[in-house]
Structures are given as C-alpha cells and as structure tokens.
Amino acid sequence: MCGLRAAGDLVARMQINRRMRLPDAKAYVAERLGVTAPELSDPLVMEAVRGDHGLGRVTTFETLYPTESSAIEAKFNISRALDIPINCVERFSERAGLA
Amino acid sequence: MHESIPTRFGDGSLGHLSVGEIRAEIEAGTQAGATRAKVSPLTADELDHLFDIFASPARFSAVDIGDEVVLTYDGSGSKMIGARVQDLLIYEQMFGADSIELSHVDYSYKAVKTILPYEAQFMKDTQLVATVPVMYGAMPNLGLYSEPDGPTPNWSTLLPQGRVEEAREAQEQAVGLAVQDMVHVADAMWEAGADGIDFDTAGAAGDGDFLATLLAVEKIRARHPQMGIQVGMAGEFVLGMHGELTYDGVRLAGLWPEAQMRLASAAGASIFGPAINVKTDKTGAWNVARALTIAKPCVEKADIPVHMNVGMGVGGVPMNTYMALDAVSRASRACVDVLRVDGL
Numbered sequence: 001m002c003g004l005r006a007a008g009d010l011v012a013r014m015q016i017n018r019r020m021r022l023p024d025a026k027a028y029v030a031e032r033l034g035v036t037a038p039e040l041s042d043p044l045v046m047e048a049v050r051g052d053h054g055l056g057r058v059t060t061f062e063t064l065y066p067t068e069s070s071a072i073e074a075k076f077n078i079s080r081a082l083d084i085p086i087n088c089v090e091r092f093s094e095r096a097g098l099a
Numbered sequence: 100m101h102e103s104i105p106t107r108f109g110d111g112s113l114g115h116l117s118v119g120e121i122r123a124e125i126e127a128g129t130q131a132g133a134t135r136a137k138v139s140p141l142t143a144d145e146l147d148h149l150f151d152i153f154a155s156p157a158r159f160s161a162v163d164i165g166d167e168v169v170l171t172y173d174g175s176g177s178k179m180i181g182a183r184v185q186d187l188l189i190y191e192q193m194f195g196a197d198s199i200e201l202s203h204v205d206y207s208y209k210a211v212k213t214i215l216p217y218e219a220q221f222m223k224d225t226q227l228v229a230t231v232p233v234m235y236g237a238m239p240n241l242g243l244y245s246e247p248d249g250p251t252p253n254w255s256t257l258l259p260q261g262r263v264e265e266a267r268e269a270q271e272q273a274v275g276l277a278v279q280d281m282v283h284v285a286d287a288m289w290e291a292g293a294d295g296i297d298f299d300t301a302g303a304a305g306d307g308d309f310l311a312t313l314l315a316v317e318k319i320r321a322r323h324p325q326m327g328i329q330v331g332m333a334g335e336f337v338l339g340m341h342g343e344l345t346y347d348g349v350r351l352a353g354l355w356p357e358a359q360m361r362l363a364s365a366a367g368a369s370i371f372g373p374a375i376n377v378k379t380d381k382t383g384a385w386n387v388a389r390a391l392t393i394a395k396p397c398v399e400k401a402d403i404p405v406h407m408n409v410g411m412g413v414g415g416v417p418m419n420t421y422m423a424l425d426a427v428s429r430a431s432r433a434c435v436d437v438l439r440v441d442g443l
Contacts, residue, residue, distance in 0.1 A: 071230055
C-alpha cells in the first residue's frame with residue numbers, strides 16, 4: 001500500500017496493533033481520515049491528507065517539509081488520528097516528562 | 100493471445116510454454132495441493148484467473164487499483180548500506196514500505212539475546228526517526244539450543260540412533276530455553292519502543308520449534324497486551340521431530356496452515372504468515388496454484404490478518420537469490436486476487 005506515500009503504514013498499524021483484517025483496517029482508517037478506502041492507496045489524495053493531519057510524508061530534495069511533523073512527531077498525530085496507542089509515542093512522552 | 104509464453108520454473112529459470120501447457124500446469128498444481136493437504140482444489144473461476152495471470156508475457160503483473168495490501172518483512176534493509184537505521188529509512192522513504200523490521204544478521208533469538216542492549220538501543224534510535232511501524236525480528240531456531248551450539252543433547256543425532264525418548268527430552272529442554280530467550284527479547288524491545296515482534300520461520304526445527312513460538316507468543320501477549328506479534332512459518336506443515344507435543348490440546352506434528360493459524364491466533368498472535376514450499380523442478384504456475392490451494396482454508400477461516408509468505412522458495416516464488424520480477428509479481432498478485440490475503 002505504498003507506506004508513507006499513501007496510507008500503508010496507517011493500515012498496517014491497525015493490523016499489527018488491533019489484529020484487524022484488511023477490509024476492516026482500511027474501512028477504519030478511511031473513516032478516521034474522512035476518505036474512501038480506495039483513496040487510501042492514492043498518493044495524490046493521501047499526500048494532502050497526511051499534510052493536513054500532520055501524519056508525516058516522504059521527504060526528498062523536491063518535497064521538503066521542515067516545519068511539518070515527521071517521524072516521532074508524526075507518530076503523536078497518528079496515534080491521535082487513529083485513536084490507538086503507539087508504544088514509542090508513550091515511551092517518548094514518559095521520558096520527556098510530557099505524560 | 101501469444102502461443103509461446105515465457106514463464107519461470109521453481110528454480111528461477113525461464114522457459115516457454117504454450118497456453119495449453121500453462122493451463123495444464125495450473126490444474127495439476129491445484130490437484131497436487133489438494134491431495135497433499137487434503138483440502139479442496141481451487142474453483143474454476145479461480146483457475147481461470149490464475150491462467151489469465153500466467154498466460155500473459157508481461158514483465159510485471161499487478162493487482163487492480165484499490166486492491167493493494169499491506170507488506171511486512173522478515174528483516175528489511177540489505178545491511179550492506181551504511182548504518183542499519185539508514186537502511187531501514189531507505190525502505191520507508193524510497194521503497195514505500197508499509198512497515199520495517201529491525202533485525203541482526205545473526206537472525207536468531209538465541210544470538211540476539213547476547214547483544215540485546217545494542218539491539219534495543221538501535222530500536223529506540225530507529226523509532227525516533229521512522230514514521231512507519233518498526234518491528235523487531237529473528238528466528239526461534241530451536242536447533243541452536245542443541246549441541247554443539249547449545250546446552251541440550253542434539254536430537255538430530257539421537258533420532259537416527261533410535262534414542263527417541265532422549266531426543267524428545269532434549270527437544271523439551273530446548274523449548275523451555277527458547278521461550279525464555281524470546282520473551283526476554285520481546286520485553287526489551289517493548290521497553291525500547293518497538294511496535295511489535297516477529298517470529299520468523301516458526302516450526303523450522305519441527306513441532307518443538309513451533310511449540311516454543313506459541314508458548315512465547317502466549318507469554319508475551321499476557322505481558323504486553325498492546326504489542327504486535329507476527330508469526331511467520333518455515334514450511335507448509337509442521338514436522339514431527341518430537342511427535343507428541345501439543346498446544347491447547349492439539350498435536351502440532353503434521354499441522355497444515357489453517358490449523359497453524361488457529362493456534363497462533365489462540366496464543367495471541369496479531370499476524371500469521373503461512374509458508375508453502377516451492378518445488379524447483381515444477382513451473383511457477385504449478386507452484387502458485389498449489390500454494391494457493393493449500394493456503395486457501397487458512398485465509399478463509401482466519402480471525403487475524405494473514406500475510407502470506409511470498410519470497411525465496413515459498414508462496415510460489417522461485418528458489419534463487421535474485422528473484423525475477425515477473426515471478427514475484429505473478430505470485431503476489433495471485434495471492435491477493437484469489438486468496439484475498441491481508442498482506443504479504
């Protein structure tokens with residue numbers, strides 16, 4: 001599902017952490033992000049959605065987002081957007097005194 | 100339609116078959132799988148779709164737009180490019196990986212245990228810079244717990260000598276040690292921030308190996324309810340190296356993918372990956388038809404995501420080092436289109 005180029009990592013999280021089968025995982029993520037399930041694989045649609053929600057995007061010398069959330073920052077937003085706990089986000093919060 | 104279709108064999112070599120021969124290969128493959136695993140063959144529609152995939156001379160074959168599935172990996176990165184974190188980020192940023200898997204070249208839990216703090220540090224560092232889920236992976240590899248590599252007697256040596264009881268005791272001892280190591284590594288990875296853990300080639304050393312994996316999954320699930328746990332099998336059925344080991348009242352020796360999946364799910368796994376062996380002297384079409392036939396009941400009955408193992412020598416992909424794109428894409432597409440797998 002093209003990972004960060006679309007919504008592959010988000011759907012993967014629902015499988016890894018919630019044991020959701022693919023149609024359910026896609027439906028859940030689509031509903032949370034306000035898109036259709038087929039749009040989850042569309043890099044054009046998802047580039048904008050990821051940007052709007054701060055979910056992290058692929059960075060190259062032509063596509064730079066220095067003021068946007070990325071990596072661990074983006075995962076905070078992913079956790080909120082999908083309403084799932086993300087282990088490294090919780091660890092970061094504890095260790096940075098944010099919890 | 101072309102009369103002579105380029106098509107791969109299970110050893111990766113390229114041959115040419117007529118369309119009639121390709122159809123015959125697919126039909127023979129599904130019958131072989133049905134007979135071997137005592138399951139139903141593929142339906143006529145499914146066979147027709149496989150024929151469409153394999154009767155094309157195209158370099159690449161793909162699923163329809165919107166049918167894309169999630170990919171997980173048994174170790175991502177070549178480990179030959181810079182640091183491991185860079186390697187993983189290449190997968191994320193350049194290959195569009197849906198998930199990545201941190202792993203060590205000595206890809207066994209027994210080995211990883213000895214360098215665990217370093218692995219945990221790598222996991223923590225990777226989680227700060229990666230966005231996609233990061234798993235940690237290795238193999239249960241029960242054989243490493245036997246002499247000369249480990250403390251238990253070597254059951255592979257005892258069995259040919261007819262010392263069956265001693266061989267069984269040795270395996271049972273190894274199971275206990277392996278479970279300890281796998282749980283210990285999982286604990287450390289969870290503390291370091293991992294999204295999940297992958298037990299790759301479960302069952303490689305037979306029913307003892309599979310039992311160790313199931314017991315480890317059960318313990319890890321109890322200790323870390325939120326942790327992702329992936330179980331990927333080594334082969335299409337569980338070898339009875341011990342013969343009498345059970346989990347949840349089910350004897351493990353001789354289990355095929357559907358039953359393997361049920362136990363993995365019951366133990367607490369998040370994702371299950373069946374692995375169907377490739378016969379190198381048969382065509383890719385034959386191998387894929389056989390693999391889909393054997394795996395189909397597993398996917399139909401699963402209550403957790405099924406990520407079919409599609410790689411070197413399994414899932415219909417030829418057994419050679421640099422796998423041809425035409426072969427991998429056909430096998431992958433067949434798994435998605437026909438089985439409706441949740442991932443690969």
